[in-house]
Amino acid sequence: MSTILKVENATMQFGGVVAVDNLNLEVNEGEIVALIGPNGAGKTTAFNVITGVYQPTNGAVYFQGERIVENHPQGKLKKLYKGEHAGEYTHVLAPTPDHITKLGMARTFQNIRLWKSQTVFDNVLIAMHCRTHANFLAASFRFNRKEEREQRDRVAGLLETVGLYDVRNELATSLPYGKQRRLEIARALATAPRLLLLDEPAAGMNPQETQELTAFIGEIRDSFHMTVFLIEHHMDLVMDISDRIYVLDFGKLIAQGTPEEIQNNKRVIDAYLGVAEDA
Ligand SMILES: Nc1ncnc2c1ncn2[C@@H]1O[C@H](COP(=O)(O)OP(=O)(O)OP(=O)(O)O)[C@@H](O)[C@H]1O
Ligand SMILES: [Mg+2]
16 A cells, blocks of 8 residues: 655644644555544644645655655755756745645645635535636636536536535535535545545534444545545544544654554543543
8 A cells, every 4th residue: 555645753833832743644545544632632733734734843744755845944845857956955935735735635624614605516616626727716717618517517526426416506604514514525525636634524513414424434535536534523433434543642643553453542542532522
């Protein structure tokens, strides 16, 4: 199995708070991997480092073998292949979250971020445009009819897959919470990612919605051949679908293993599972 994501010695410090402390982890292609831990453990911060939202205080992130994030203040190091300085390294600007999305990584947010005044359909369509064109506004002028029709078909197909086709013309914010979370996932999928990062996809869901989401995440992996890396507090979901689990506490990795290993790990039980509401 090949490694799709590698986080190497990543540290993220905010003033005196070390939110992520020398984190090392790997996610392999086709896996569903979970990142769990108590509130404030640094899970979302880790995702923010991975997706280029924050430049880490130290360490690096590799995606599909490419070093996409690192701590150098001038950007990331790039090897020169041509010219008189061939073989030397220079600094190029670190990729922005948009660039990282284009490389094939997409995410959802802990706090739902939908375009509130847009329909379900347009939320996905706009996300798809962002992937195919550098600049959405410029894109809307250059768009030709055929391209537009193809994209609309793809959006419709995607909405069908995620079970939102029937509500495609409703305003995003008029949907019940569980469906808004699905729409967020559909929007991430519209960018055709290889790796999907989900930050608490089941937050605010009732047990039935959580169960449906669990099945849905498994389907996404299987039907899109995607890799999923998710943060979640619903332990039923985590233990059900994860191939492997990483556990963070106060920014530090305290355990990693299969769901069974994690459930029986005393350090994890003491730090988290023993106190999690639904463990
Ligand atoms: N932009 C920021 N500026 C300052 N401190 C921050 C920032 N982002 C996160 N932190 C701090 O970093 C620590 C980790 O926060 P983070 O949001 O990553 O935790 P989490 O594991 O995602 O928690 P939760 O389960 O509640 O979502 C917390 O102490 C938080 O207050
Ligand atoms: Mg969080």
